[in-house]
Amino acid sequence: MTDDDHTTEGADAPAHSAHSRNTIVTASAVRVDTWDASVDFPIFDAKTRSFKKSVLGRAGGVIGASDSGVPMVEALSNIDLHLEHGDRIGLVGHNGAGKSTLLRLLSGIYEPTRGACRVRGRVAPVFDLGVGMDPEISGFENIIIRGMFLGMTRKEMLAKSDDIAEFTELGQHLEMPLRTYSTGMRVRLALGVVTSIDPEILILDEGIGAVDADFMRKARKRLQALVERSGILVFASHSNEFLAQLCDRALWIDKGRIKMEGGIEDVVGAYEGPAAAAQVREVLNRMEADE
Numbered sequence: 001m002t003d004d005d006h007t008t009e010g011a012d013a014p015a016h017s018a019h020s021r022n023t024i025v026t027a028s029a030v031r032v033d034t035w036d037a038s039v040d041f042p043i044f045d046a047k048t049r050s051f052k053k054s055v056l057g058r059a060g061g062v063i064g065a066s067d068s069g070v071p072m073v074e075a076l077s078n079i080d081l082h083l084e085h086g087d088r089i090g091l092v093g094h095n096g097a098g099k100s101t102l103l104r105l106l107s108g109i110y111e112p113t114r115g116a117c118r119v120r121g122r123v124a125p126v127f128d129l130g131v132g133m134d135p136e137i138s139g140f141e142n143i144i145i146r147g148m149f150l151g152m153t154r155k156e157m158l159a160k161s162d163d164i165a166e167f168t169e170l171g172q173h174l175e176m177p178l179r180t181y182s183t184g185m186r187v188r189l190a191l192g193v194v195t196s197i198d199p200e201i202l203i204l205d206e207g208i209g210a211v212d213a214d215f216m217r218k219a220r221k222r223l224q225a226l227v228e229r230s231g232i233l234v235f236a237s238h239s240n241e242f243l244a245q246l247c248d249r250a251l252w253i254d255k256g257r258i259k260m261e262g263g264i265e266d267v268v269g270a271y272e273g274p275a276a277a278a279q280v281r282e283v284l285n286r287m288e289a290d291e
């Protein structure tokens with residue numbers, strides 16, 4: 001979790017971007033803004049035919065070439081996104097559409113190649129489960145260091161560690177090195193940590209779906225409470241059920257561009273068809289009935 005707000009701009013960011021727009025928000029507001037943000041990846045070792053034109057496949061970003069002929073994947077293109085306190089937004093789209101790249105842009109891991117991105121608030125990214133964890137030390141120690149990675153102090157994490165340990169249900173495994181854990185066990189640990197702290201901006205990807213159904217039922221309640229406490233959620237997933245449980249709006253990302261933004265049911269329906277929209281509706285109805 002980063003304490004400082006971050007603003008990143010591409011080399012050619014227009015004069016209007018991040019700084020001059022500061023006037024429209026108050027200093028304390030939790031916000032995420034991107035203005036025409038694009039992320040390109042140059043691929044120096046690609047074996048390619050010549051790229052006279054941009055190439056489009058069904059999956060993946062647009063492949064083209066830089067002025068000097070280096071193949072490039074345009075992973076995100078002209079993303080204009082404005083989120084404020086209370087927004088819970090899901091990202092849908094084909095493999096390689098750009099969802100993870102957008103999560104990394106918002107987390108400050110990538111900078112925009114063009115355009116600008118400004119994030120105001122403490123960000124807790126829950127993806128790349130390897131980041132902020134050490135395979136050689138115990139689960140207990142990893143609870144502490146992952147919390148510190150997300151901006152907590154060691155003392156604060158020690159005070160929370162019993163509660164987190166209980167939540168994970170990992171028992172004696174917490175004494176063992178993390179390298180002995182399955183993916184789902186690692187996710188349990190990461191979810192235990194992130195749901196015990198109070199990030200303002202929570203960035204999740206579907207790696208968290210690796211846990212079993214019983215645990216997810218339990219984690220969902222904690223996640224929903226966390227999402228209500230935290231200001232903004234951005235969640236990339238291929239699971240409509242999970243999206244409907246956590247998000248109320250969605251963005252459909254297609255070949256690096258925003259194809260549609262709207263209510264979760266409408267966007268899932270446009271992306272995957274009426275049966276998927278009906279599934280979302282069913283989840284929403286079930287959740288309403290549970291309340």
Ligand SMILES: Nc1ncnc2c1ncn2[C@@H]1O[C@H](COP(=O)(O)OP(=O)(O)OP(=O)(O)O)[C@@H](O)[C@H]1O
Nearest residue numbers: 041060061073075094095096097098099100101102
């Ligand atoms: N580090 C990288 N180097 C080169 N290309 C990359 C890199 N990361 C992503 N890409 C490319 O950027 C595009 C977007 O990828 P991204 O991982 O953001 O998609 P995604 O929507 O998260 O896909 P999925 O649903 O499969 O997880 C893809 O064409 C991918 O090949």
